[in-house]
Amino acid sequence: MSNILNWIGMHQQTIYIVILMIFLGIEVIGRVPAVLHTPLMSGANAIHGVVIIGAIIVMGKADPHNYVALGLGFLAVVLGTLNVVGGFVVTDRMLEMFKKRK
């Protein structure tokens, strides 16, 4: 129990961020029209591609002789990049079509 309390104390900043972000995330897209549901989902999909940062850190810290770690990290970087780049490009393609009619 004291462990948990300790841990909360150590990470209070992070916990505050999490709580505020939950409210912000809900607030920020609260008024989206149904037309934009798909592009918004796709855009959000690209944004959670930030995992790539974690993948880069894993890769960058891996021991150059530990091929398992290198392989895992490399795969993570490839997949993360696919998520980020593919996500933003697909979203842009969807939205490009909305723009034309204006």
Next chain:
Amino acid sequence: MGSLLTICYLIASVTFILGLKMLSNPATARRGNLIAAGGMTLAIIGTIFLYEDDGVYLHNYGWIFAGIVIGGIGGTFAARKVQMTAMPEMVSLFNGMGGACAALISMSEFGRISNKMGLPPTVTEGWHVVFYPSMIGELLIILLGLIIGSISFAGSIVAWGKLNGRMKDIAFKGQHIANIGLLLVVLVMAGYIVTIAGRESTINPVHIPLLLSEPVTSTSRVLFYFVFGLSLLYGVFFVLPIGGADMPVVISILNSFTGVAAACGGFLYDNKAMLTGGILVGAAGTLLTILMCRAMNRSLLNVLIGSFGGATAGGASGAAAGRKEQGSYKEISISDAAMVMSYAHKVMIVPGYGLAVAQAQHACHELEKLLTEKGVEVKYAIHPVAGRMPGHMNVLLAEADVSYDNLLEMEQANEQFPSTDVVIVLGANDVVNPAARTDPSSPIYGMPILDVEAAKACIVNKRSMKPGYAGIENELFFRPRTSMLFGDAKKVLQDLISEIKSI
């Protein structure tokens, strides 16, 4: 240097928030996407060159850049090549990649952490005592990231398979109970791994003999892979029974899952950009899921419990019974349809997935122009969930340069149907099924529909009499005012166009 990276992350976080905000407004959406992409690029480049841990910079640059180049080219290529109709699958696939990435990060981190656990406790007393309790938190986060990431990955792949028709809905009796059981097993195992580590940390860590700590960590290592495997399995079982028509909602849920998995990574590395981005998507994705459900007038629980999946058996027999009493439908020829339409005052086009599959949006726009030249008022009635995803039809029609003013949302369209002479339904089915209003036993009962029956005549274009995506029969086709025009949407539209031109 570290503070420069902090600034990069700060900017990235702000662009994510701004990007999401702008994405929810049609006028700013595209810019919002680009801004978020810019922030992401900054965060990635910053991480590669500025990240340091205890003064040590990252290495293995060759591997990192190779990974980014491969992923970048692959991602761009896939996203550029994909057909507009296959967009939802693509999003699902990319989402799965993100989930897998999060799971892989957890795996590598577990490897690192379990190596540390096995270290002989001779280093320094101070180091160990401080280290262990915080490690339990880390372990918890690693496991959470692993579980959520794997579920998201496996689920997304199944959703992808279902959307492109490679996979069928599979449901067996008691599946929900089995699913809950599976999830419980995963959680208990994860809990056990943490308790093992916890037990070690409560005994004064300095006195743990190596002999004791070694087998313990190897048990947790085995358990860890079990957790991974079972999470994947759960992801598959989670999505399998849910009907194909509900996939957009499922993708949206999995999307927010991946967001949370990414946030776990943020927790682990104390990385604010990952944390804000992940949680933001997790929260926004959850709300978006609820909004999508609301657009279909269904509850999230209803989607997840899979009333579509559960009702397929009942729906099929019901449909068979319905077919008997409804009797026959009537067909209309191309030339008759062309005639009716060109002498109408007002024509309403109801596009659906059939139009998307046939890539008929351009032909559709051409028909609209042609009729407008003849003095016919032409409008499109867009159901919020027409196609495979909310907004799918708007995107497709916008691609074909259809003016935004001609697209009517469901409420407006329903007001105008009574004054409409001809409605032409192009490959839409469930969204015009009157059973949603009249038949409480129907799985789509309660979903708002386009009231095409209110119009004077209704022409339905379909490839065959097969039921729609929800697998239920449509009474509309047997109504006296309805006539069927069979064939591929694009072919039919082209024939209609040439027929109208020759009148």
